[in-house]
Amino acid sequence: MNSLKNIILILFIAIFNNIIAQKTIEIETFNCAENSIGMSNIQKLNYKIISEHKVITDTTEHYFELKIKTKSDTLKVQYQNDYNQKVDTTYILSRNMQKIYICIDKFKDYKIKTLNEDAMKNKKWELYINSMHCFGFDKSKLIIKFKKNKIIAKYYFSKWIEKSEQKKEFIKKKILTEKQISNLILFEKKLRLMNRPNGDCTTSVFYLLKTNNGKISISDSSCSSFNEYDLLEKLGFEMD
DSSP: HHHHHHHHEEEHHHHHHHHHOOOOEEEEEEETTTTTEOOSSSGTTTEESSSSOOSSSSSTTTSSEEEEEEOOOOEEEEOTTSSSOOOEEEEEEOOTTEEEEEEOOOOOOOOOOOOOGHHHHHHEEEEEEEETTEEEOOOOOOOEOOSSSEEEEEEEEEEOTTSSEEEEEEEEEEEEEEHHHHHHHHHHHHHHHOOOOOOSOOOOEEEEEOOOOOOOEEOOOOOOOOOOOHHHHHHTOOOO
């Protein structure tokens, strides 16, 4: 009788320890650069959780997040970022950890000859942006000219004026450093990966990048965090 009680006690302790050892983790999409919740459907990230786990929630009901249970101290996740690149990330889990974030805006640099690398020779770099969304249509352009002793950037855009029914055109001008020009190369590398005209977003953005050496046309309706404002910030423009 005592031996049976001991067996039951051992089984109870084992089950209890197993329950305690399991961690419940929420996995959420996140724009890490902007420190904001990601707008990407987690199902469309083609994610794969390598570590042993059990799914609790159904991603069809929880659009941006997934809840799992795991006994592992680490969690390895594979997913596709905003730029359709495959990313592997390993998280170290603590007992008190309840949420981890998938950085969908994490970019993996790659080698390619860009139009921007010849821009200084070609004397001109032009970016045209047309955006269609629920509230109408917006357009803007960024023109960079390479003079003999300076690099001049002009950003043309329009916005609604308070108590007005019309948009007003604005131009912002900036003298750039050669160091800031490296941001144009990174922008083009990202732009080349954003051609997703059939995304599920209500906003569609059309980009046309031109130099004297060629042009790139991109249509993006992915609802990702990619846009021209990150480039403008890196170039030193102050946007209201």
